[in-house]
Structure formats: C-alpha cells, structure tokens
Amino acid sequence: MTNLRLIDTGGTIGMVPSEQGLVPGEGVVETYLRAILPEGVTLDVVTFDPLIDSANIMPSDWNRLADLVEAHDGPVLITHGTDTLGYTAAALSQVIAPERSVVLCAAMQPLGQKADAEDSLRVAMGHLVTGAAGVTVAVNGAILAGAGVTKTDSHAPQAFISVPQAAARVGDQGKRFREDVDIGVLTLAPGLSAKALAAQLGCFDAVVLRIYGAGTFPERADLVQAVADATARGMPIRVVSQCLTGGLAPGLYAAGAQFWQSGCTSGGTETVELALVRLSLDLAH
Template sequence: MTELLLIHSGGTIGMVPGPEGLTPKAGLLESHVAARLPEGVTLRTHAFDPLLDSAEVGPRQWNLFLDLIEAHPDMPVILTHGTDTMAFTGAALTQALVGTGRRVVLCGAMHPLDQGGDAEGNLDLALQAVLAGGVGVDLAFAGRLLPAAGLVKHDSHAEDSFRSQPQAPAGVPAHRRFDGRRLAVLTLTPGLPAAALRAALAELDGAVLRVFGAGTVMSDAALLQVLADAAAAGKRLRAVSQCEAGGLEPGAYAAGAALWAAGVENGGTDTPEAALIRLWLA
C-alpha cells in the first residue's frame, strides 16, 4: 500500500468564483485528488486553514512545509500552491531537501478546478509524477515536469506560464530551516541613488543584487562604496543577472570588475529566487 501526502496551501487551483472574484473553497482540491487516486494508494492530507494566497507564502510557511514533509518520512508529496511565489517555494524546498532522498511535486494552476482550464491536467500530471517515484522537487505545469530549482514565472496570464532555468547543483545546506534574517532582492537600475541603496542595505542582513547582463554595474564611485561598505560589515551580497537566462560571467566586461572587487559574490546562473534561498540556508 502506497501512502501519498497532499499539502494544500491554497492558490487558484482550489478556488471558486465568488461575488468579489475568485475565493478559496475548502475541500475542493482534496476531493479532486481523492477521485484520481489509483487503487492501492492511501491519501494523507494537510490543508492550511485558512488557505493562503501565494503572496502570503514566505520563510515561515516554507518551514511549515518542511515540518510536514519530515513528519511523513516515507511518503511522496504533492504540494499545491499559488503561482505568484511558486518560484521562491520551488527553490526553497529544492535546496532545503538536498540529500534527504525526498520526492516532492509542486502543482498549481492559472485557472481553478471545474472551470475548463488547466487545473485538472496539472493535477493529473502531478499525481502521475509523484507516484512514479524518484528523488527531487519538480513542478507539474502545462504538460511538463519542470525542475523546481530554477523556476521563472514567465507570463502572468498564460497557462504555459513557467520556465525552468538550469541551476548549479546545490550542496547540502548548512541549515534546513529559514531563520529571521532580513534578506531581499534588490535591482540595480540606471540612475539609482547611492543613498537609496545604502538605506535599503542598512535594513538588511544580506541581499541578492540583480545586475546588468553578464555582470556589469554603473561606474558610480559612491554606489560602489556602498556595496564595499556593506560587504565589509558582513552583509552577504550575491549578484545575479537581470536576464532570465545565461547568468553571469565575471571578467567578461571591465565594467563588472568593481562589483567583484567590492566583495559581491558571483551568483552564476542563479535565478534571483535561488540566490535568495542560498543566502538563507548558508
């Protein structure tokens, strides 16, 4: 007898139309999963109460997901989740579960169940994938099984809304839980005042910096000094590209040399989400 753990956190997949727009409906997702189970599979379910919009999912919820996964050590897991922060949760679970041998398949949808959209197909794919065995964290979406390590929500409306960018292998993390460190993703833009960057970093313990192209930055001495001062103060800064694919290549352009001289880490092919999780679990 195979046991399957369903963690239903919320999201569009489990919503129904209401007078003010889509709203979560308790039990809807669970009934659809139960109706699809093959013979010999027992379902264990944990549904969040209240169900969450994915905009509310962050470090505290990632810890809860991990607690539930660890509390059911022999079960493959389907985690249903809204799409807006799916990339962050995908990176968080992928990196936190390295070396544990666990199988987790994320699932969400751009349209709710029973509305003639993508939800049923995504759920069918998730069940097929998780019951096939294996190790690792993937997303079942739009007919494809995508590695969750480098998810990018590419389109805010289309059913085929996700891409997965290849990521460098993650080692076993120093921590498997998310603490209270203050971390964020900051984007460097033309004309960004050094004082604004300094003010942001003053409130943070570390940051992911989205820089230009293959790893360049403006030649603003004041801004570069802000980065150097933050790194010297022990704030970890990790750079990633503002481009969706390709990553960084230190040394390709002289315009990036000051970035590395300031003590900023090379995030390579990290997505911003993956880089943020690397900082959290370091």
C-alpha cells in the same frame, strides 16, 4: 500500497468564486484527487488552516512544509499558488533530501474551468506514483525542475520556465530558514544614486542584487563604495543577472571590474528566487 500525502496550502488551483473574487475553497483539491487516485494509492491530507493565497507565503511556511514532507514516508504533493511558487520550490529543493519525491502543483485557472488545473494534477499524480526523486513543479501539464522555476507571465497558461541550476549545496539538506531576518531584492537601474543604493542596503540583513547582463556594473566609484561599505559591515550580498538565462561571468567586461572587488558573491545562473533562498540558509548557520 503507496501512501501519498497531499498538502493543500491554497492557491488558484483550488479556488472558488466569491463576491470579492476568487478565494481558496476548502476540500476542492482533495475531492478531485480522490476521484482520480490510481489503484494501490491512499491519500493522507494536510490542509493549511486557513488556506492562503500564495502572496501571503512566508519563510515560516517553507519551514512548515519541510517539516510536513520529512514527517511522511511516502511521496508528497503540495498545491500552491503561482505568484510565489518559484520561491517555495527553490526553498524545498535545497532543504529536502534529494531522494524524496515531492511535487508542487499550481494552475493559472481553478479546477472546473477545463483549463490547466486538471492536467497539472494528473501529471503530478503520475510523476509521484513512479517514485521519481527530487523536488519538481507540475504546471500546465508539464514537470519542471523545482530549483530554477520562475514565473514569466501573469496570465498565460505557459507561465513558468525552469532555469537549469547546479545541484543543491552540501549541508543545506535538513536545515530550516530564519524567520526573523529581512532579505531584500534590489535592482540596478540607470541613474541610481549612491545615496539611494546605500539607503536601501541599510534596510536589510542581506540582499540579492540584480545587475546587468553577464555581470556589468556602472564604472562609478561612489556606487561601488556603497556596496563595499555594506559588505565591510558584514552584509551578505548575492549578485544575479537581470537576464532570466545565461547567468553571470564576473570579469568578462571592464565595466564591473571594480564592483567585483567589493566583497559580493556571484550567484552564477541562480534565479532571484534561488539566490534569496540560499542567502536565507546562509544566515541560518
């Protein structure tokens, strides 16, 4: 007998119409799952109260989800909205033991629309009952590796990709996320002034900095100094590429040589979501 835990957080997959637009519907996902449970599978249900749009997900919710996963012996299905799905998938992929079987399931259209929700839940169920290990994501009827999931389209059914990532870092399993820190995501753009960059860096406890291509950075001493000043006062800055795939290759171009001496850490192929999650875990030390 397999005891499957459903954790229903909310999201489009279980939404219903209202006068204000789509809102999370209580019991919608549970009712559907009970109708398709395979023989030999029981369902244990935990529902967020209130159900939430994923725009409202916080690190405290990642901690709650991790606790709920670890408190259950069997596989776990988490229904989630699409907008911050990549962040939650990245978070759980780092702190949940790799032998656990966890699927986050989301959809671009609600159940009952004969779109992607039904297929995604069926695929998620099938994946979980096999006992497949790891934190994965079920979207548009496909299973993606959780650590590198990112949303690339705001409307299309095929709205997600998963960028291949290295294995979770040793020592992060079982940890929890700081809920009292500000981590920013800053994007380099042509013409950005050192004054503006320094002001932004001064607002956060840690920063994910998105730079160009394989790791280039403007050959401007004032910009480099703004970054160096931040790292010198102890601010962790994790650098990722503005490109979705390919990652960083520090030192490949001269335009960036000075920047890479400023004390930042390369995120390599990390998505923004995974880089932010790892910064949060670093601050939890």
